Amino acid sequence: MKQNIFEKIEILPAYRQVADAIEAQIMKGEIKPEEPIGTEADLVAQFGVNRSTVREGIRLLEQSGMLRRGEKRRLYVSLPGYDKLATRISRSLVLHKVTFRELVETLEILEPNTIAMAAKNITNEQLDRMAKNIEQTEELLEDRDMLSKLDMEYHSLIAEAADNKVFLLAREPAGLLIYPATQYIFEAVPEAPSRLLDAHKKMFEALKTKDVEQARTWMDKHVRDFVKGLLRTGANLDGPIAKPHLDHLLSLDTYL
Incomplete structure (x- = not known):
């Protein structure tokens, strides 16, 4: 049997999985620019993870310009500048x-x-x-x-x-x-x-x-x-x- 023919499986941190899941919906056009995706609390309930995980995933998307915060802590899809x-x-x-x-x-x-x-x-x-x-x-x-x-x-x-x-x-x-x-x-x-x-x-x-x-x-x-x-x-x-x-x-x- 050949040795080392398989690459190690990368297990993404939970916050990256949250960010990737939201980004995938945006890229598919399921959520459009300026549409709301809820609050952090809403996302915690949907993903079934803790708040810090959701917050870190959101931070990645805010840094890339794909999400912005609006009134009443709501999160909105945005176009990266x-x-x-x-x-x-x-x-x-x-x-x-x-x-x-x-x-x-x-x-x-x-x-x-x-x-x-x-x-x-x-x-x-x-x-x-x-x-x-x-x-x-x-x-x-x-x-x-x-x-x-x-x-x-x-x-x-x-x-x-x-x-x-x-x-x-x-x-x-x-x-x-x-x-x-x-x-x-x-x-x-x-x-x-x-x-x-x-x-x-x-x-x-x-x-x-x-x-x-x-x-x-x-x-x-x-x-x-x-x-x-x-x-x-x-x-x-x-x-x-x-x-x-x-x-x-x-x-x-x-x-x-």
């Missing part, structure tokens, strides 16, 4: 030792295609928000931290304007990893803030006139500028993304 999902994915990318080169290669494919779709689908309300972002960027060119935040917001607006949820979700984790890198670039490359502002203005004009090719061209230039800036900071494109990026992601827990 892009910010929560993106942060979790970004952490995984860092822990898997993703390199800047891999990140850049993704941006070179994703960003030009995203803005091309945005040029076709952008709304006047989204253009107004983008114009406000550019105005704030121009006012805060010397504030490196705010500039990085505004840059991340600008690219998120483009992803939103593409009107494709997969593009938006794919872009957000990369944006969280780019955020600390842009701060380094602004410190190392004096002309970087003004070049970023110029590129944002050019892309905005292309989006406003629905000029797909011009939008794509300027996004290509913008990504190449990011790579040049990275190299001027002394970053190793083939090395794993550095610890400060993970520190930044962990700090986001305060706001999510």
Whole structure:
């Protein structure tokens, strides 16, 4: 008889079984977003387990954004926000030792295609928000931290304007990893803030006139500028993304 051909059976903790059972019903569409699933006491009675087990299972689902608490201690199904999902994915990318080169290669494919779709689908309300972002960027060119935040917001607006949820979700984790890198670039490359502002203005004009090719061209230039800036900071494109990026992601827990 062959030895060690079977894997050990994993017995999930009771709280994980509670969380998995609720999540399965949500994923099947049996319980829809904003529908109530009862209170902790209701779930204790249904699952036949103690309150601490139910509470821990609920905590897992709240952390993932699938449940929220409402009035009278009722629990409701919710849609996980892009910010929560993106942060979790970004952490995984860092822990898997993703390199800047891999990140850049993704941006070179994703960003030009995203803005091309945005040029076709952008709304006047989204253009107004983008114009406000550019105005704030121009006012805060010397504030490196705010500039990085505004840059991340600008690219998120483009992803939103593409009107494709997969593009938006794919872009957000990369944006969280780019955020600390842009701060380094602004410190190392004096002309970087003004070049970023110029590129944002050019892309905005292309989006406003629905000029797909011009939008794509300027996004290509913008990504190449990011790579040049990275190299001027002394970053190793083939090395794993550095610890400060993970520190930044962990700090986001305060706001999510």
